[in-house]
Amino acid sequence: MADTVEEPQLHNGTASSESQTDQHPTSESLSGDDPKLTDEIPEMKPELTDAKVEEVQSEANDLKPEELQPVVIDAKPEEVQTVVIDAKPELTHVNLSPEENQIRSTEGDQGTSQPVMKKEDEGNRTFTMRELLSELKSDEGDGTPRSTVSPYSRESASQAAENNPAMDLINRIQVNDEEGRSRQRVLAFAARKYASSIERNPDDHDALYNWALILQESADNVSADSVSPSKDDLLEEACKKYDEATRLCPTLYDAYYNWAIAISDRAKMRGRTKEAEELWEQATNNYEKAVQLNWNSSQALNNWGLALQELSQIVPAREKEKVVRTAISKFRAAIRLQFDFHRAIYNLGTVLYGLAEDTLRTGGSGNGKDIPPGELYSQSAIYIAAAHSLKPSYSVYSSALRLVRSMLPLPHLKVGYLTAPPVGNSLAPHSDWKRTEFELNHERLLQVLKPEAREMGRNLSGKAETMSTNVEKKTVKVNITEIVSVTTCADLTLPPGAGLCIDTVHGPVYLVADSWESLDGWLDAIRLVYTIYARGKSDVLAGIITA
Secondary structure, three states: OOOEEOOOOOOOOOOOOOOEEEEEEOOOEEOOEOOOOOOOOOEOOOOEOOOOHHHHHHOOOOOOHHHEHHHOOOOOHHHHHOOOOEEEEOOEOOEEEOOEEOOOOOOOOOOOOOOEEOOOOOOOOOEEHHHHHHHHHHHHOOOOOOOOOOOOOHHHHHHHHHHOHHHHHHHOOOOOOHHHHHHHHHHHHHHHHHHHHHHHOOOOHHHHHHHHHHHHHHHHHOOOOOOOOOHHHHHHHHHHHHHHHHHHOOOOHHHHHHHHHHHHHHHHOOOOOHHHHHHHHHHHHHHHHHHHHOOOOHHHHHHHHHHHHHHHOOOOHHHHHHHHHHHHHHHHHHHHHOOOOHHHHHHHHHHHHHHHHHHHHHOOOOOOOOOOHHHHHHHHHHHHHHHHHHOOOOHHHHHHHHHHHHHOOOOOOEEEEEEEOOOOOOOOOHHHOEEEEEEEOOOEEEEEOOOOEEEEEEOOOOOEEEEEOOOOOOOOEEEHHHEEEEEEEOOOOOOOOEEEEEEEOOEEEEEEEOOHHHHHHHHHHHHHHHHHHHOOOHHHHHHHHHO
16 A cells, blocks of 8 residues: 655664753753753753772773763764763743753764774874873873873873963862862863874874863853853864864764754853854754765754744744754754753653744744644643653753643643545545544554534424434554554655554554644654653653543
């Protein structure tokens, strides 16, 4: 019958890191800002381990790659992305805002068991974070300097540090707590290595990239009110290093990704200004380049959506809807790459909530194609409920759910219309396909057939009387536990509209949505319910819609 058209499967096999921020239903990004009503919408950034230098050194072999992210280039981006800064959400009025936790990615090979700084020039050897820490300890202790640890002399590193403006910024950083100072010493030590490396080979894009990471991580160690150096000074210098690294190596995905995060952090410091608008546009351009280089990065797509969401708050009103709809497409693409990416799921809910608010306030664009505000609110609630089901312990999602739960078509998750063939006859003529109501809950997708009424004659008063027929009709029913896959499909054997194929253990079920936009909602809802079931969280979803 109809051939299923598989959507491009962008596989990002890693579970996304956890972090959040909130306001409206806010969105989650991959950065450490406070979320608004968000899925886990924060942008994700890498974190240095908080262990003291001595502890890090002794446990270096056991540390996960994520814990050494700031100075790593051979750790997989996914591994770095799992470390996220949790931002506490703030529920503002009825606004759900995105969570912002940026994950800085680092290049790497899957087989790397220990983060390493990579030097590609022939005269240099690869050295690990543990070796850097060992040398740092030998510098501070009474042991003999371990000259075998680094290919560069201390004199060379020291000279590079003294003459480099970026090193001057790092050396002027003041951290109040002991753990922060230990972390910053490691960062400064690694920065001197990269300064020396670049002095020897100005075209070493790996060293430039790692140095940019050091500057970006150092910016996180600086308090917001610091003046010399300021957080913005360090981020600006990091952006320059990323720019140089990508000029030398235009295919450096991680550099574009982390560069976009640094630009986003700078934009946030500038509020709703023209300068902020320009920075957000730069950030979206870099996320676009990152996705072009690594099309299966759900984190980059999520962050791209967040940047667009922020940009939509600044651009002129006539441009806002276009930017918002582009953001929706990025969040949706992220989810379809990674069905359990709760941050992107939540962020999509928050951006739909915001669109509903705007549509209700302005009356829409007036082109006749606008989705009614009530439907947008309901869609928003579906994604937020799904995010909560996947991550029930996440307070951001719980707060947002309390706000939007009443917008669901309880006791169902989704109710709407689909065109279906007679049960068991998907090859039936188009005239036999009927547009009927369907209900989706945590257990099944069920067709709802209204009883047919027929005239039975006239009663004693002479008025026509009708009665419902009691003939039981078979209905389309798809149990969630029996689903194999859910895809769009296109075939001339299907009636006009947007085709949907639900493959089950009993065979495929074909349905047709009224429009491709309507199909997106059904496709996501069914996939999310199945993902929740596959993750063993169906009871959470059941509690939301049946309580």
